[in-house]
Amino acid sequence: MSYQPFDLSGKVALVTGGNRGIGLGMASAMAQAGADIAIWGTNDANNEKAVAQLSGLGVKAHAWNVNVADEAAVSAAFEDMVKEMGRVDSVFANAGIGKLAGTFADMDTQAYRDVLAVNLDGVFFTLRAAAKHMIERAENGDPGGSLVGIASLAAIEGAARNQHYAATKGAVVSMMKSIAVEHARYGVRANAILPGWIATDMTAGAQGSDVFETKVIARVPARRWGEPEDFGGIAVYLTSNASAYHSGDLFVIDGAYSIF
Numbered sequence: 001m002s003y004q005p006f007d008l009s010g011k012v013a014l015v016t017g018g019n020r021g022i023g024l025g026m027a028s029a030m031a032q033a034g035a036d037i038a039i040w041g042t043n044d045a046n047n048e049k050a051v052a053q054l055s056g057l058g059v060k061a062h063a064w065n066v067n068v069a070d071e072a073a074v075s076a077a078f079e080d081m082v083k084e085m086g087r088v089d090s091v092f093a094n095a096g097i098g099k100l101a102g103t104f105a106d107m108d109t110q111a112y113r114d115v116l117a118v119n120l121d122g123v124f125f126t127l128r129a130a131a132k133h134m135i136e137r138a139e140n141g142d143p144g145g146s147l148v149g150i151a152s153l154a155a156i157e158g159a160a161r162n163q164h165y166a167a168t169k170g171a172v173v174s175m176m177k178s179i180a181v182e183h184a185r186y187g188v189r190a191n192a193i194l195p196g197w198i199a200t201d202m203t204a205g206a207q208g209s210d211v212f213e214t215k216v217i218a219r220v221p222a223r224r225w226g227e228p229e230d231f232g233g234i235a236v237y238l239t240s241n242a243s244a245y246h247s248g249d250l251f252v253i254d255g256a257y258s259i260f
Contacts, residue, residue, distance in 0.1 A: 005242035008035035012085045013239050015039055016068055016126055017095030019046035021200035022150065022228050026092055027054060029232025030239055036060040038081050038088070040095065040126075042067055060085070068095045068122030078129035087137070090146035090239040091130040093123040096168075098202050104163050112164040119168035123149050127179065127190075134188045143187030146238050149176045151192045151250075153258055169194075173250060180248035189247030191238060196254025198226040222255030 013030045017023040019041035027037045031054045039054075039061065041047045047063035054061035062084055066077040082088060096119045101111035127147050134145035154162060155169035172192060179190035197217060199207055206212040207225065217225060234251050237243050252258055 006033055006236050006240045008033040008236065008239055011035045011089040011239055012087055013037055013090045013092065013235075014081065014088050014126075014130070015092045015094055016066070016122070017041060018092070019043060019050040019063065021202070022195060022198060022231050023092070023094040024050055024053075025228025025231045026094070026235035028057070029229070029236050030090075031057040031059045031061065032232075033236045033240070034059065035089075035239060036085060037062075038085055039063040040066040040068065040077065068093075068126055069117040071121075071125050074122075074125040074129055078126075078133070082133060088130060088133055089144070090148065091127060092148045092150065092235065093126045093172075094150040095122055095126075096150065096202075098162070098165055101161070101164060103161055107164065115164045116168055119165065120171050123172055123175065127175070131179065131183060131188065134183070135186050138186035138188070144244070145186070145188040146243065147176070147179055147183075147188060147190040148235075148238050149173070149190075149192045151176075151194045153194055153196050153252070153254055155192075155194060156250075156252075157258060177248050184247060187244075189238075189243065189245075191243075191247060191249045191251060193231065193234060194250055194252045194254070195231070196220070196226055196252070196257045198228065198230070200228065219260060220255045220257045221260050222257075224255065226253065226255060 015023045015027045018027045018039040051061045064077045099111045101107045149172040151172045152169040154166040155173045159166040176190045176192040
């Protein structure tokens with residue numbers, strides 16, 4: 001029998017914020033590799049479109065309207081999802097927001113708290129529920145699982161006027177390393193993905209800026225914006241058995257921008 005490490009048949013993946021952008025790019029790739037997909041998003045219309053797209057790939061797909069900043073909502077949705085899908089093998093904590101708030105000296109406190117609530121609390125609530133599920137499975141003789149936090153280059157570079165966002169993404173990186181160490185005994189690995197400049201709704205304003213294209217995108221060695229589809233391969237790898245011994249790492253997907 002040939003080596004088929006990236007066959008995801010029989011696996012279930014949850015992607016928060018999975019109804020568009022990077023989240024949908026990852027979900028689509030995993031579905032094409034055979035995984036059933038659970039989507040969490042707060043826009044019902046986008047959820048329905050994503051489910052239709054994923055179901056059309058021949059896998060089971062289901063969506064829940066979940067605000068990841070709501071602890072009770074996360075717990076209830078995770079429990080319902082396990083009942084519906086049977087199990088969860090990988091979780092991509094991808095839901096996040098950005099909020100322009102001016103200079104650091106004048107940054108609005110509510111903007112700071114809003115970003116932390118989704119980008120950090122939401123990741124914590126989601127991955128905590130997933131870890132509990134995976135530990136219970138391991139204790140019943142079914143070890144394994146993959147937890148992934150979607151961070152950003154803002155976690156490792158200076159993000160002027162974006163300190164609230166950067167703080168959440170740096171915290172996600174540290175959280176994933178800690179999860180990796182504590183949960184390795186259960187066969188659960190934890191890693192972080194750090195996207196660079198990706199063409200999504202969050203960067204729509206910059207995509208239309210001649211200045212940004214000239215000053216920033218022109219410096220990307222790949223000479224282009226990243227696309228949601230560029231995250232499909234890493235999602236498949238981190239869900240697959242090929243990554244069974246790969247944990248506590250940071251995957252920078254940025255067209256080599258951060259090292260140039």
